[in-house]
Amino acid sequence: MIDMLNAEMITGFQEHLLHWYRKNHRDLPWRRTSNPYYIWVSEVMLQQTQVDTVIPYYEEFISRFPTMHELARAPQEEVLKRWEGLGYYSRARNLQSGVQEVVEKYNAKVPENKKDLLSVKGVGPYTAGAILSIAYQKPEPAVDGNVMRVLSRIFLIDEDITKVKTRQTFETILYDLIPEMEASAFNQALMEIGALICKPKGPICEECPLAHLCRSKAEGTQLHYPVKKKKMKPxxxxxxxxxxxxxxxxxxxxxxxxxxxxxxxxxxxxxxxxxxxxxxxxxxxxxxxxxxxxxxxxxxxxxxxxxxxxxxxxxxxxxxxxxxxxxxxxxxxxxxxxxxxxxxxxxxxxxxxxxxxxxxxxx
DNA sequence: AATACGTGGCA
DNA sequence: TTGCCAAGTAT
Known part of the structure; x- marks a missing residue:
């Protein structure tokens, strides 16, 4: 992989991706703000959950808890009520206790450094990277399922993406790929490509700005990636x-x-x-x-x-x-x-x- | 490292 | 109906 990442290729990757994103990205509620708390809420809601499902929950949640202080002092019962139907409810409990932690320990300022951010309840590697890049413009990777699908297809990465450790492989590549000045757009663009173009079943390679760099497209093996262990039956x-x-x-x-x-x-x-x-x-x-x-x-x-x-x-x-x-x-x-x-x-x-x-x- | 943890949409 | 999929984290 590393051998393909010469300076010219990196620049091309960034240029094509960002150009496409500026032209084609969706207008989503959390893309109208850079308030770290709002980005945080949206990222937690989006964990394992589709955009269309999240939108109405996000709007209502922010309207009821417009600041961290209001979420921090709300009864848990009400927080859960606002989360009802979204699933993975520990997200809601962890978000509230994480917000309480930030209010008390960091004077209601979401940490700007990765170490402190990762120590907050419910904030893992993906969410920390998303907050740092999207809210604070820091060149940190935010590796979710979309990013792993897109990059695994482009670079023919065949590690099992259901293994937690595999995320690090993609982070290593991304530290080389992320533009210093446009981490927010870059990270969101990668996810947007995954959601709109490089879809699991039917990737629309004709519309992909990275198609000319994509090794699986060259081979015709897009659907072999990402490699993923089968789920157990409930x-x-x-x-x-x-x-x-x-x-x-x-x-x-x-x-x-x-x-x-x-x-x-x-x-x-x-x-x-x-x-x-x-x-x-x-x-x-x-x-x-x-x-x-x-x-x-x-x-x-x-x-x-x-x-x-x-x-x-x-x-x-x-x-x-x-x-x-x-x-x-x-x-x-x-x-x-x-x-x-x-x-x-x-x-x-x-x-x-x-x-x-x-x-x-x-x- | 492997498993627990929700829900809705779609082929 | 079943299986797969969707912006992961905690333990």
Whole structure:
């Protein structure tokens, strides 16, 4: 690789890429600012998430938390509510705690040096590089999936891009390629090429400003790159969601643990089933009977079931609706009765929203 | 180094 | 329906 990176080639790469970018880049909300906090928010939202999905979330998030101070002092519940539906919710929790850290430790000034920036919660090598280059014009690489796809095709790099270490290979090349004075446009241009031209399935090489430099194009092997290990199939898990009402039409909900999957989100109590064959109604009755013998609950099983696929899990959620006629539940700190109307104020993950939709709860 | 961590779009 | 894909980070 290094042998191709002579000065002439580097200059050509930069010129063609930047010229194309100036002419063809999209007008995105976060491209209208250089406020490091706004760049930060956008970069975190864009992690593993497509631009079209992010735009409305970004607008609302910035409008509700226009400065780091407002995000820092907001209740986590509300931050999660603003993130609801975006996925990878640890991003939201880490962003808020990262912002709190910057407010307290750096007097609300996003660090301009890589070491301090990387120490901030939720800021990894990509996000640090993006903030440094886009907000502060520093010549630092920002290697995401787009950049790895584009460069792997141009330079025939066949390292497995699912391995974290592979990122460093691309960073090394980029330190030679980044123009000292236009790191922001350069980094965004590389990602923009990846998103609009050098697409995973159907690259539009006829429109690519770098096509004349592209070794995979010369060979006709564009689709062999990037090299990527196949993903594992999501593991099946079965549950019963218990939608329990009391005589005043209030619903029982509980908060998920503060770590792990869907941390700190609310849900209808979820009972684990050993296998998909089990009778949901039986599981629920036995659970509440063990808990308290004096309860009188009318149960109805829903015939419909929710399936929801995460990156690594596939949930099969049976649904049982119950009305509590007599008796009192001993509620822990993580459970409470709330009105259907109040549900809207609480963050619920998508699988729970699907349950609501099936049992006719307006959310 | 390998795995956990969400969701929606599309072929 | 299934599989792949999208501006990664924490542990």
């Amino acid at each position: 593991k099946d898990e079965a549950f019963v969601a218990v939608v329990l009402k009391d005589t005043q039409e209030k619903l029982l909900i509980q908060k998920r643990p503060e770590k792990g999957l869907l941390a700190n989100f609310w849900e209808f109590p979820l009972l684990e089933m050993s296998d998909t064959q089990e009778d949901p109604l039986k599981v629920v009755k036995s659970y509440f009977n063990k808990k308290n013998h004096d309860l009188i609950i009318e149960w109805t099983k829903s015939e419909q079931t929710v399936t929801h696929t995460f990156s690594h899990l596939k949930w099969h959620v049976n649904i049982v609706v119950g009305t509590l006629r007599e008796g009192t539940l001993n509620l822990g700190k993580m459970s409470q009765w709330i009105s259907e109307k109040a549900l809207k104020e609480y963050p619920f993950p998508v699988p729970q929203q699907k349950v609501m939709s099936i049992v006719g709860i307006d959310y």
